[in-house]
Amino acid sequence: METILDYIEYLQERYVSILEYSYEHLLISFLAIMFGILLTVPAAILLTRVKNDLFNSTVFNIVNVFQTIPTIALLAIMIPFFGIGLQPAVIALFLYSLLPLLRNTYAGIKSVDPGIIESAKGMGFGQAKQLFTIEIPLALPYIMSGIKTTTVYIISWTTLAAVIGAGGLGDLILGGIGLNDKFMIFTGTFIAIILALSMDLIFGKVEKKLTR
Amino acid sequence: MIELKSVNKVYDDGFQALKNINLTFDEGKINVLIGPSGCGKTTTMKLLNRLVDHTDGTILVEGKDIQEMNPIQLRRQMGYVIQSIGLFPHMTIYDNVATVPKLLRWNKSKIDETVHRLLNLVNLEPETFKKRYPSELSGGQQQRIGVIRALAAEPDIILMDEPFSALDPISREQLQDELTHLQAEINKTIVFVTHDMDEAIKIADQIILMKDGEVVQKGSPHELLTEPKNDFVKEFIGTERLQKAETLPLVREMMNQDFVSTYVSESIDEALNKLINHNLTQLPVINNKQYAGFVTIKDLLKGSEETVSNVINTDQKTLKPSDEASQAMRLLKEQELNEVTVLTDQNEIAGVVNYKDISEALQNYYEKQQGVV
Numbered sequence: 235m236e237t238i239l240d241y242i243e244y245l246q247e248r249y250v251s252i253l254e255y256s257y258e259h260l261l262i263s264f265l266a267i268m269f270g271i272l273l274t275v276p277a278a279i280l281l282t283r284v285k286n287d288l289f290n291s292t293v294f295n296i297v298n299v300f301q302t303i304p305t306i307a308l309l310a311i312m313i314p315f316f317g318i319g320l321q322p323a324v325i326a327l328f329l330y331s332l333l334p335l336l337r338n339t340y341a342g343i344k345s346v347d348p349g350i351i352e353s354a355k356g357m358g359f360g361q362a363k364q365l366f367t368i369e370i371p372l373a374l375p376y377i378m379s380g381i382k383t384t385t386v387y388i389i390s391w392t393t394l395a396a397v398i399g400a401g402g403l404g405d406l407i408l409g410g411i412g413l414n415d416k417f418m419i420f421t422g423t424f425i426a427i428i429l430a431l432s433m434d435l436i437f438g439k440v441e442k443k444l445t446r
Numbered sequence: 447m448i449e450l451k452s453v454n455k456v457y458d459d460g461f462q463a464l465k466n467i468n469l470t471f472d473e474g475k476i477n478v479l480i481g482p483s484g485c486g487k488t489t490t491m492k493l494l495n496r497l498v499d500h501t502d503g504t505i506l507v508e509g510k511d512i513q514e515m516n517p518i519q520l521r522r523q524m525g526y527v528i529q530s531i532g533l534f535p536h537m538t539i540y541d542n543v544a545t546v547p548k549l550l551r552w553n554k555s556k557i558d559e560t561v562h563r564l565l566n567l568v569n570l571e572p573e574t575f576k577k578r579y580p581s582e583l584s585g586g587q588q589q590r591i592g593v594i595r596a597l598a599a600e601p602d603i604i605l606m607d608e609p610f611s612a613l614d615p616i617s618r619e620q621l622q623d624e625l626t627h628l629q630a631e632i633n634k635t636i637v638f639v640t641h642d643m644d645e646a647i648k649i650a651d652q653i654i655l656m657k658d659g660e661v662v663q664k665g666s667p668h669e670l671l672t673e674p675k676n677d678f679v680k681e682f683i684g685t686e687r688l689q690k691a692e693t694l695p696l697v698r699e700m701m702n703q704d705f706v707s708t709y710v711s712e713s714i715d716e717a718l719n720k721l722i723n724h725n726l727t728q729l730p731v732i733n734n735k736q737y738a739g740f741v742t743i744k745d746l747l748k749g750s751e752e753t754v755s756n757v758i759n760t761d762q763k764t765l766k767p768s769d770e771a772s773q774a775m776r777l778l779k780e781q782e783l784n785e786v787t788v789l790t791d792q793n794e795i796a797g798v799v800n801y802k803d804i805s806e807a808l809q810n811y812y813e814k815q816q817g818v819v
């Protein structure tokens with residue numbers, strides 16, 4: 235009982251800065267994912283047009299490499315190139331987002347029934363018309379599900395970005411560890427979980443709407 | 447009309463899928479491509495809308511070389527229906543049917559009118575069906591939509607690649623019937639791929655039988671059934687169908703080529719003489735080598751006219767050499783005449799058929815059948 239009252243008091247005192255941390259956290263995640271989408275969606279579409287399998291698997295292998303570097307190490311590697319702060323964190327998380335986004339978009343476009351593509355071609359659809367009115371809409375559920383999964387775990391990894399001074403909820407947790415403050419650690423963790431879960435929920439809803 | 451002249455197709459991997467194809471698909475006819483799997487039916491069809499480009503030779507559509515046409519424009523002028531139907535699952539039936547009209551930027555009211563008319567054409571209630579999605583339709587209904595989608599922009603040519611083969615036998619027969627009825631109304635040039643001989647016989651005006659990238663035989667269903675060119679054709683058609691086909695002697699085989707006729711400027715008396723001498727009741731009349739009509743003994747006796755030309759009847763229905771015995775009997779009965787004239791495509795008289803000719807032909811046929819058994 236005592237602890238709960240203390241915690242409420244803590245929240246009342248610190249809610250402005252908690253909101254700020256949350257905002258930073260969302261901003262980093264959002265930027266990383268947005269850049270990820272901007273690069274991967276067109277890239278994946280181009281890859282589906284490439285007939286050369288070797289080229290495609292090379293691209294996927296390169297992108298896969300980023301995935302295998304431990305998060306903390308990738309963040310550290312950023313420092314010599316981009317220093318510390320928000321920018322290197324966004325870049326590192328962006329690199330992480332590439333594989334799942336690329337893979338899902340590619341698979342989505344590839345999954346469109348060849349019979350549908352053939353009848354579109356046969357009826358006289360041009361390349362662009364076919365892409366925007368047939369292929370992308372039909373691949374959208376796949377693309378959205380890629381965005382959903384990626385968003386959820388980028389939000390969770392953004393917590394680590396605090397180690398290179400990017401801010402976000404990680405700051406709250408690291409601070410809590412330094413000051414041995416249970417409330418700070420708990421709040422940081424809890425909000426990160428809530429953010430991830432609500433993104434999962436929202437994107438899940440959107441995804442469902444798109445899959446009819 | 448579509449013409450293929452010495453067309454070859456070699457795929458990128460060096461495989462020659464088509465060898466020296468020469469074909470004509472006539473206006474308003476159903477042309478069926480048939481043959482064993484891999485013989486090049488689909489390839490031939492896809493050459494026409496340039497989903498596949500031919501290696502050499504010439505393909506003319508309405509006299510124009512398709513190689514010089516924009517493939518996208520070309521495709522919008524041809525309906526295309528495939529086995530897997532290929533309806534767009536994320537679009538309503540309305541939008542699916544309206545696909546090509548929208549590509550062609552028709553105005554809304556014209557599109558509305560077209561979609562309604564076409565849905566009615568295949569007996570799908572527009573108000574019920576236009577807002578549905580393809581997944582909310584049965585397989586047969588979906589394929590009907592596939593067919594009317596191909597008709598929507600009023601193309602003169604429709605390409606259909608095994609459109610009914612994924613359907614159950616009952617729906618398939620229904621759609622075949624609908625297609626032949628529809629064709630009577632819309633009169634398109636249809637190129638239809640199938641591997642089902644019964645389907646081909648049922649719907650085709652021209653059957654093109656292919657094997658290993660070559661045309662083995664082409665002709666009307668009756669021609670293939672009665673004059674199979676070689677053992678492959680016989681085997682492909684099957685002995686049962688060939689025997690069944692024998693039940694249909696043609697007018698060509700029974701008609702009397704040694705007939706008596708008169709001509710327009712002949713005098714009534716001479717015409718009457720001919721009738722009496724040959725014990726006939728009517729005579730076909732020739733004018734300048736062409737069939738002009740006929741005269742009956744009644745007409746000749748009635749008037750006080752000078753020449754045959756004044757008493758010609760022109761309302762008699764005539765036969766073609768390729769007509770069947772049943773048609774000949776029907777005309778004889780309908781017109782209450784003793785003989786019917788058979789005309790060539792050039793409107794010249796090929797012969798005449800009377801009841802006696804028919805019964806002799808049938809008798810011959812049955813004797814032959816019994817000899818076979």
Ligand SMILES: Nc1ncnc2c1ncn2[C@@H]1O[C@H](COP(=O)(O)OP(=O)(O)OP(=O)(O)O)[C@@H](O)[C@H]1O
Nearest residue numbers: 457458459461463482483484485486487488489490
């Ligand atoms: N893109 C391609 N590259 C190489 N060969 C091909 C290609 N498409 C088809 N072929 C070959 O060309 C031949 C004819 O193929 P096609 O699809 O025209 O056959 P089909 O008569 O339609 O057969 P089915 O009844 O099985 O549909 C086949 O041997 C096939 O393997």
Ligand SMILES: [Mg+2]
Nearest residue numbers: 487488489607
């Ligand atoms: Mg085929």
